[in-house]
Amino acid sequence: MAERLSPLAGFEPVSAESLRIEEIPFLTQLDVRVDPKSRAAAEIGLALGVPLPTEPGTYASGDCDVLWTGPDEWLVLAPPGAEGLEGRLREACAGAHVGITDVSAQRTAVLVDGPRSRDLLAHGCALDLHPRVFGPGRCAQTVLARAQVVLAAREGDAFMILVRSSFAGYLGAWLLDAAAEHLLD
């Protein structure tokens, strides 16, 4: 059987006191488009176990994470191998005017954690990532080192970066380069 390789399969994780960087490969990712005021949106929320967040730049967490990516668009992140999820969402809103697309292969995830994570990201991201502004539960689509990414703030100093598969190698190399000065002490 063919071995499945993630976009960052060759990436050497960073594990230091100040900084940790590792890929979280093969997340199940679904793009959901639906009118947030519709009955179908509520049904999808019930099926996910998390209501679709309507405040721009936020995400909701339950068994999966549901990220706001537009006024009628969300990105659902579930553990690897959650193949049944797409079908369950379709069933929940059968016949309604919605779009549910599996985009798992579109992006891979990189977790950046540690007390220097904000310093690292600030090298290539113009957003204010201070926890007062961009704390746990906030997400944003923006550019990091000119690559389009989805950023999500986790608890503490952790950030999840979702990057397109074809940009993952570049961004991984950029992160390692930008991390160098934070790994000295």
Add this chain to the structure above:
Amino acid sequence: MLLIPCPWCGPRDEAEFHYGGQAHVAYPADPAALSDEEWARYLFFRDNPKGRFAERWSHTAGCRRWFTLTRDTATGVFESEAGA
């Protein structure tokens, strides 16, 4: 660089946006009835004011929505900012 206030995402760097030119340019009701000159005028001719200008922007690197903002072309200040 301009800091453009996306109605959904808030202020973001200009590099995240695509410019769509003058806003409120209506599509001709009956394009086939236009002369070549009138059609060219619709396609290519735009206002170029010094001052208030309503423009289309798309937040391509963010929420990917199109919207209209009014900007002062002399100062680069967007009206939602000036009023804030």
